[in-house]
């Protein structure tokens with residue numbers, strides 16, 4: 001059983017369903033409103049845990065009822081929540097997801113407590129990282145704490161996986177130098193590399209750009225087209241499954257968590273692991289919400 005630590009965000013998601021996304025200045029009525037657990041970090045932790053990995057979380061919530069609810073959700077999944085801190089005078093992270101009738105979304109995030117994960121906190125829960133096979137981070141929490149966590153991981157032979165989402169252009173070289181595997185989606189990889197993804201050749205160019213920054217392994221998720229990988233001189237595309245998507249929220253998070261739950265530490269089964277993540281994500285996009293849509297390993301059989 002893989003041991004995975006996630007450092008990252010915990011959000012309360014409010015999803016507003018509507019016929020189409022509003023234009024600037026337009027007022028629209030929703031067709032439905034629902035709330036669920038979310039945040040890329042928490043979603044990835046749940047995907048890893050539901051697919052069999054022993055999973056621990058380093059993160060933060062505010063001192064409010066929402067925070068209590070979000071911690072309870074993770075606890076119910078039997079995720080180790082000992083690394084989650086409750087921050088005074090901060091609200092729990094929240095996301096407002098506008099979802100249209102085609103399954104497209106626009107998302108607004110209030111980071112709240114996610115912006116208060118400190119280096120001292122990472123140091124305090126160092127034992128969780130040291131005991132792991134993999135650590136996964138995203139960009140919805142503090143950059144400094146992610147760098148610190150990846151440094152500790154590398155010192156202890158733990159593999160580091162970066163999901164650079166949401167992406168920005170100037171990622172500190174120090175973080176990239178401590179990243180073993182990077183998993184951006186198409187638009188994120190374009191922001192990171194400046195290379196427009198239009199063909200497999202352009203994916204290869206983007207992967208080479210990232211290899212040159214010191215990252216050995218690259219996987220680019222391509223939405224309903226699947227995922228491209230470029231690892232140790234081998235590259236290719238694993239196609240997505242043909243399904244009717246109703247809500248793609250947490251597709252990438254499911255892909256990553258499920259994939260890492262079956263990944264060998266030397267990445268020798270990466271293609272198999274990507275196929276597994278692809279099947280898990282295909283279930284997620286056929287269901288509404290973030291955490292409620294993430295499948296259990298037993299559903300993939």
Ligand code: ADP
Pocket residue numbers: 165185186221222223224225226227240241242243245248249250251252253255277278279281282285
């Ligand atoms: P993100 O959610 O981070 O933007 P993607 O949209 O690239 O990431 O989706 C991640 C993975 O989810 C894809 O590699 C694919 O396996 C699966 N996926 C996404 N959208 C669909 C879809 N419409 N049909 C089937 N699989 C999908």
